[in-house]
Amino acid sequence: MARADASRRPGRLGVGVVGAGKVGAVLGAALRSAGHAVVGVSAVSDASRERAENLLPGVPVLEVPDVIERAELVLLTVPDDALPDLVEGLAQLGAWQAGQLVVHTSGRYGTSVLGPARAAGAIPLAIHPAMTFTGLSLDLGRLPDSMFGITAPAAVLPIAQALVVEMGAESVVIEEESRALYHAALAHASNHLVTIAAQSAQLLGDVGVQHPDRLLGPLMKASLENALSSGEGALTGPVARGDAGTVRAHRAALDSHDAPDTRQAYLAMARVTALRALERGILSSAQGQAILAVLADTVEDEPPGAPDAPRP
Numbered sequence: 001m002a003r004a005d006a007s008r009r010p011g012r013l014g015v016g017v018v019g020a021g022k023v024g025a026v027l028g029a030a031l032r033s034a035g036h037a038v039v040g041v042s043a044v045s046d047a048s049r050e051r052a053e054n055l056l057p058g059v060p061v062l063e064v065p066d067v068i069e070r071a072e073l074v075l076l077t078v079p080d081d082a083l084p085d086l087v088e089g090l091a092q093l094g095a096w097q098a099g100q101l102v103v104h105t106s107g108r109y110g111t112s113v114l115g116p117a118r119a120a121g122a123i124p125l126a127i128h129p130a131m132t133f134t135g136l137s138l139d140l141g142r143l144p145d146s147m148f149g150i151t152a153p154a155a156v157l158p159i160a161q162a163l164v165v166e167m168g169a170e171s172v173v174i175e176e177e178s179r180a181l182y183h184a185a186l187a188h189a190s191n192h193l194v195t196i197a198a199q200s201a202q203l204l205g206d207v208g209v210q211h212p213d214r215l216l217g218p219l220m221k222a223s224l225e226n227a228l229s230s231g232e233g234a235l236t237g238p239v240a241r242g243d244a245g246t247v248r249a250h251r252a253a254l255d256s257h258d259a260p261d262t263r264q265a266y267l268a269m270a271r272v273t274a275l276r277a278l279e280r281g282i283l284s285s286a287q288g289q290a291i292l293a294v295l296a297d298t299v300e301d302e303p304p305g306a307p308d309a310p311r312p
Helices: 022-033 046-055 064-070 080-092 112-119 138-145 154-166 176-206 212-234 244-255 260-279 285-295
Strands: 014-018 037-042 073-076 101-104 123-129 147-151 170-173
Touching: 014 022, 014 064, 022 037, 022 046, 022 073, 022 138, 022 154, 037 064, 064 080, 073 080, 080 112, 101 112, 101 154, 112 123, 123 154, 147 154, 147 176, 154 170, 176 212, 176 260, 244 260, 244 285, 260 285
Parallel strands: 014 037, 014 073, 073 101, 101 123, 147 170
Antiparallel strands: 123 147
């Protein structure tokens, strides 16, 4: 392991970044701003090399084993599916070092995935930033508003917490066995929001709206803020009102429009919304059943030729 630079402040580490993707380059830059020295970065694609040059200027681009050899803290920011094989492969090469901090940023995994490194004497930490990244310097300004989900053995948990604080953010401890469910919650909230926004913008574009973002932006921002502050008490719209006629009109419009993925998403989310509204007393039983009947795969009380009738 590289000897710590005596010119650095006490407690400062030599950081190696494995994977100069959107996350790795930004977190490497954040740790550098906190006084740590980034001693090497691995970057394969042209895009990752450009990110490394922009966010980590002057840091040498090295092969992965060379990054690890130099580093006191290794930051693994590779895709989730690549992480286990990478850790195991480096263990087989004898790359991991006793006392070395090995940190991954995967939301899916805790520290068990770092078992091969831990067996070599390394200290395993999982710190997952619960934010989306652009890979640009503006992400550094977003870190103070973000949270990290961290997992680590109890004895070294304060190290993970301290690293997050140094990057200007806050942390919440996630137990090892809860990581997948934790990550599913975040993906459901973030990734699916993007899909819903894109589908809604497409429908608005199809009806001639020139700037869908101007219609959707204030509405979605207000809905998100209300949902986070008031939970499902903030629910509005035809399902919450028990307005089965409006939901029927929505379904008819989507059935006749060439957007099958949006239709499927709308029906699925409307059903779940109706069920949760029923459970929480937002809808009466009669209202809920009327809404669910409209949303059912087969609506038996529709007249022939209605949207759900079999088509030739």
